[in-house]
Amino acid sequence: MPSKSRLKTLAPDGLGPTVTVGEILVEIMATSRGSGFLEPIELTGPYPSGAPAIFIDQCARLGGRAGIIACVGDDDFGRINVERLRRDGADVSAIAVSPDYPTGTAFVRYRGDGSRDFVYNIGKSAAALVELTPEARVLLARSGHLHVMGTALSIPAIWQVLDHAIDAVKARGGSISLDPNLRKELLGHGQTRERFARLLDIADLILPSGEELHTASGNDNEADALASLFARGAGEVVVKRGALGASLFGADGSRVESPGFLVEEIDPTGAGDCFGGAYIACRRLGMPAVTALDYANAAGARNVTRQGPMEGAGTRAELDLFIANTPRRRP
Ligand code: ATP
Ligand code: MG
Numbered sequence: 001m002p003s004k005s006r007l008k009t010l011a012p013d014g015l016g017p018t019v020t021v022g023e024i025l026v027e028i029m030a031t032s033r034g035s036g037f038l039e040p041i042e043l044t045g046p047y048p049s050g051a052p053a054i055f056i057d058q059c060a061r062l063g064g065r066a067g068i069i070a071c072v073g074d075d076d077f078g079r080i081n082v083e084r085l086r087r088d089g090a091d092v093s094a095i096a097v098s099p100d101y102p103t104g105t106a107f108v109r110y111r112g113d114g115s116r117d118f119v120y121n122i123g124k125s126a127a128a129l130v131e132l133t134p135e136a137r138v139l140l141a142r143s144g145h146l147h148v149m150g151t152a153l154s155i156p157a158i159w160q161v162l163d164h165a166i167d168a169v170k171a172r173g174g175s176i177s178l179d180p181n182l183r184k185e186l187l188g189h190g191q192t193r194e195r196f197a198r199l200l201d202i203a204d205l206i207l208p209s210g211e212e213l214h215t216a217s218g219n220d221n222e223a224d225a226l227a228s229l230f231a232r233g234a235g236e237v238v239v240k241r242g243a244l245g246a247s248l249f250g251a252d253g254s255r256v257e258s259p260g261f262l263v264e265e266i267d268p269t270g271a272g273d274c275f276g277g278a279y280i281a282c283r284r285l286g287m288p289a290v291t292a293l294d295y296a297n298a299a300g301a302r303n304v305t306r307q308g309p310m311e312g313a314g315t316r317a318e319l320d321l322f323i324a325n326t327p328r329r330r331p
Helices: 051-061 078-088 134-141 149-153 157-169 184-188 192-202 210-217 222-233 271-284 289-304 316-325
Strands: 018-021 025-030 042-049 066-073 095-098 106-111 116-121 147-150 175-179 236-240 243-248 255-259
Touching: 018 051, 018 157, 018 271, 025 078, 042 051, 042 078, 042 106, 051 066, 051 078, 051 147, 051 149, 051 271, 066 078, 066 134, 066 222, 078 095, 134 157, 147 149, 147 157, 147 192, 147 271, 149 157, 149 192, 157 175, 175 192, 175 271, 184 192, 210 222, 210 236, 222 236, 236 271, 236 289, 243 271, 243 289, 255 289
Parallel strands: 018 066, 018 147, 025 106, 066 095, 147 175
Antiparallel strands: 025 042, 106 116, 236 243, 243 255
């Protein structure tokens, strides 16, 4: 078990791109609230999506070097994603194109209470075919940071890529972050719990939402939950608190609060992923943690003001404008 926090800060952008691994999807959403899809309803989309894709798009838009290892189908749902990521500055060289399987999809409808109904095709789509291709090896051989998404851990083929990615990034002196957005039901599957525990042991930065903090640490009290993550070696834990904003905790006992921006929430999907992409890009570009936290908070808030999972991802100039023009909650 590691005894102390390893990195005071994340590896600099100059070491090589932030790389993530996982699902690329299109999202198609109902324009009306209600339950399920049991009758014909109006839909809007396709929108580029998939948590790792949203994350890497925001990272790139903010000016961080960024790349993704993923797989799409040879269809327009794949092309809309690849073209968006390319346009926004992400390295798309390690996105494989399957000649046989379609791009993954998620159909979403919001219920009256704000919860969501989904029809997914991920497990039997190109999204599940992620593998350690020659292009993925090349990208990892020049990467500077690995960001692991909890959602991706439910795809069995991902583990082999992650094992290689962890070794490759560490060998270069790179850093590792973890967004533990993994449903706790999935922890019980196969070796997921052991694998997840290993990620907690090696991550320099962990970005849970409030509830995930408790699932990841097995602890209900926030202070105890944080202490257990720091004991495992994390250098920083950033807790996402939805409309309330976010808090940053350092292994050295430091704490920074970033109160939420007051916005009208149109579509909450992707907030956490934009938050993470912005935070990691800013830290790796050398900004102090307090500045990075504000940009991340702004990136999450701006994204919920737009329909579509990554439509609100902002450039640095867009986020500066957003910060200047948007009121905040009182601390
Ligand atoms: P996701 O549903 O994408 O997984 P998450 O649960 O990981 O999200 P949230 O805490 O919901 O994370 O959102 C991430 C960040 O986005 C928040 O910490 C905050 O900075 C910003 N954010 C999210 N929702 C709102 C909102 N309604 N108003 C203002 N900011 C928001
Ligand atoms: Mg999340």
